[in-house]
Amino acid sequence: MELFDLPGKLMDAYLIEWGSLLLRWLHLIVGIAWIGSSFYFVWLDNSLKPPVDPQLKAKGVGGELWAVHGGGFYNPQKYLVAPAHLPDELHWFKWESYSTWLSGFALVSTLYYFQASTYMVDPSVAAISPAQAVAIGLGTLAGGWVVYDLLCRLLIKRSQLLFGLIYYSFVVAVAYALTHLLSGRAAFIHVGAMIATTMSGNVFFWIIPGQKRVVAAMQRGEAPDPMDGIRAKQRSYHNNYLTLPVLFCMISNHYAFTYTHPMAWLVLAVILLAAVLIRHFFNLRHKGKVCWQFPAAAIALLAGVAVWLAPAPRVASAAAAPTLADIQPVINTRCTPCHAEKPTLMPAAPAGVLLDTPERIEAQAQRIYDQSVKLKAMPLGNITGITDAERGKIAAWFEGRQR
Ligand code: HEC
Structure with a gap:
């Protein structure tokens, strides 16, 4: 396997790890600055x-x-409109948004586009090439903006609720398509990245240029075009509701039970709806209206998903369960290329999980079972080609130990 071609690959993987660490750190910092200032202004405006x-x-x-x-x-x-005289120094809030998008795009490129065969392609979902997967990813980001922008123009005079329902249906349709084309984690990240790109697009293409036109008109002593204000308000209103859904998509990659479900698109649709309801509660609360029905509905939705995704009870089988010695060869070929002290496919054992001795396998039994049987999240991207029969063997071993 050319992946064993060391140390070139190992060095690449190590550099990718550093790139991902620094970018993720940066992305979090600027994302906190953006969403933090956005939350502050929403609260301020409403209060x-x-x-x-x-x-x-x-x-x-x-x-x-x-x-x-x-x-x-x-x-x-x-x-109400603007001060009679513009101050010499006016603070703009735009780099919080731009730097979040730039670092996010660099991060998704490092983690997904440069490693598309591992992280984006899942042969059990769709037989696509890494290049096709990257094209789908990039197309989602750009296409998501084009559709959203068109909807905003068409529905500028209509109610926000109508807009919300149409845009939500669009997001769910995208989630459905992506979970049938890409690996689950890539699909969820791209739904989030699409919404986040739209939010940054709002700031970059409409909100900031609109504010610039208003300021320029005032400097010329003219009345600003009211349309600039109406548009900016529409778009920042949307951004406010999109924050919590985006944040869920961003952390979803750590929770394989959400994106590995056969109906992962529906799982995502319900969780995103719950996120919007929670945001709505806070928006109303800032204005002094406390409407508990919204968080209550959100909690009911999340609880419904929790019950729906709960693991099925085990079926006890009469046959003698496989022993550790029976499954060790499976682990050795399918897992230890990554999960060993000196792994061949990764610079270091991912998540610190070591599966290279019988004792270590025994110690990690529950996690092995969770990741490779229940969630099918491991082997990552099934790069080592585990078979269903082998997953069944791990399941029988684990369930046998329980009895
Ligand atoms: C191609 C490399 C690769 C292979 C092969 C692989 N893993 Fe992993 N494993 C990873 C990576 C990367 C992570 C960290 C995932 C993350 O950060 O979401 C991980 C994480 C894990 C975790 C920790 C997950 C958690 O969130 O607690 C367990 C347990 C695990 N793997 C078990 C296995 C088992 C069992 C196999 C074999 C059936 C296996 N892995 C095969 C790369 C691999």
């Missing part, structure tokens, strides 16, 4: 109260708020 001071009203202030943080008192004021 403003009309000013009591007539002088403020005369200045055109439509809402204000008092807050204390880190030992200081803050008094943000929002103008």
Whole structure:
């Protein structure tokens, strides 16, 4: 196997690990800055109260708020339209979003596009080539934006609920298609990356340019085009609701039970809906309306998924269960190329899981069973070609030990 061609491959894998570590770290930092500032402004906007001071009203202030943080008192004021004179220094919030997208794109390239045969292609899902998988991934990011942008233009005057229902159906359709083309984890990440690309696209193509036009018009002493304000409001309203769904997609890769299910698209659809309901609860709460039916519905949906995905009870078989010695050859050929002290396919044993001695196999029995039988998440991308019969053998061994 050319994968055993060392140390070139090993060095590559090691560098990919470092690239992924640094990019993921960066992506988290800037993503926190973006979503954090976005949450702050949503909360601020929803919490403003009309000013009591007539002088403020005369200045055109439509809402204000008092807050204390880190030992200081803050008094943000929002103008109904804009202040009569623009200040010399105006803070813009855009690099939080751009850097999140750039680092995210670099990360998905490192983890998925450069290792498409391992992480994107799953022969048991669809017989596609790594290049096709990458094209599907990139096409999803771009196509997702085009469809969303078109919907926004068409539905600019319609209710947000109608927009939400149509866009949600679109996302579910994408999830359905991707889970029938790519590996489960790649499908979930790409649904998240598609929504996140759309959010950054909103900031980059509409919100910031719209604000620039408003400021430029004011500097020329003209009235700004109200359409810029309407569009920016529509798009940032959407971004607000998309934050929690995106964050779920981003962490989903650590929870194989979600994306390995045969109906993973439905699992994702229900969880994303629950995320939107939770966000809605907070949006209303900032405005002083506490509507528990939304989080209650979200919890009911999540509980429903939990019950639905619960592992089936084991069927006891009368035949003598295989012993550790029977399954060791399976583990040696299918798992230890990665899970050993000196693995041949990875720079170091992934997740620190070592399966290279009988004692270590015994110690990891439950996790071996979970990953290779229950979730079928291992061997990763089934790169070592485990067969169903071998998975059955591991299952029988594990279940035999339980009795
Ligand atoms: C191509 C390399 C590769 C092979 C082969 C492989 N694994 Fe893994 N394994 C990984 C990687 C990478 C991770 C970390 C996954 C992650 O971060 O989501 C992992 C994680 C695990 C974990 C920890 C998962 C967790 O979240 O607790 C277990 C257990 C595991 N593998 C078992 C197995 C078993 C059993 C086999 C053989 C049937 C196997 N692996 C074959 C690469 C591999």
